[in-house]
Amino acid sequence: MPKALSDQDVAEFRDRLCDAAEHLFAEQGPEAVTMRQLAQALGVSAMTPYRYFKDKDAILAAVRARGFNRHADVLERAYDEAKTSGGDVSEAVGRAYVRFAFDNPEAYKLMFDITQPNEADYPELVAAGERSRATMTQHLDELIGEGRLTGDKDLIGHLYWAAIHGPIMLQFSGKLAPPFRAERLIGELVAILNAHFFPPAAANEA
Structure with missing residues (x-):
């Protein structure tokens, strides 16, 4: 069972994910970037980003x-x-x-x-x-x-x-x-x- 996340845990991971996404989205274009790539950039499992964002569009919206x-x-x-x-x-x-x-x-x-x-x-x-x-x-x-x-x-x-x-x-x-x-x-x-x-x-x- 995944551990319970504090508000600070959530905010910190979201920031880290947005940092990685900002670079990848700008470098490759949002359409070319996958959730798996974003997870790999942070060294986490492919499903981890979904604990914080619904999908890639939600991440793009947060970054923007x-x-x-x-x-x-x-x-x-x-x-x-x-x-x-x-x-x-x-x-x-x-x-x-x-x-x-x-x-x-x-x-x-x-x-x-x-x-x-x-x-x-x-x-x-x-x-x-x-x-x-x-x-x-x-x-x-x-x-x-x-x-x-x-x-x-x-x-x-x-x-x-x-x-x-x-x-x-x-x-x-x-x-x-x-x-x-x-x-x-x-x-x-x-x-x-x-x-x-x-x-x-x-x-x-x-």
Whole structure:
């Protein structure tokens, strides 16, 4: 009979399993990874992962939810630190986004570069994704409230997101070469968007 597991035992094994799954899913693609491979990566029996997750989709959802929450943690911390220091919140959040992507490439790819058709079946994943997206546009609400920015917040947010996400994914896929690295392209694209949404008069008033 399997021993009774404490909440800590469960949490620790789930974390270990998600660590292994994040790497394997990003390296091989979720479809190619089997539950047996995940068990082998942890040195446990083939049936052990089923004590903690219903199936591979549930593991993928947990891995992605964890990524979104880590992403939100980083962006929220950057936002709070910039607010406390009087810094440029938009710039701080943007830098934090890019830093997270390059510090956590496997998690980032699983968050944004795959489609999980049954995503709605996993409330924790949905909540984590919504939290992550909210951290990307929180500063836009303030800019609109201060009258420094006008327009459709969702559209503006997606434009900046595309300007950041596109070069990151191009670099991850090996499509960029010096001097056209992601950071340079992002800087140029964001400067163009800033010039459009924050004309010189608005910038001087700020």
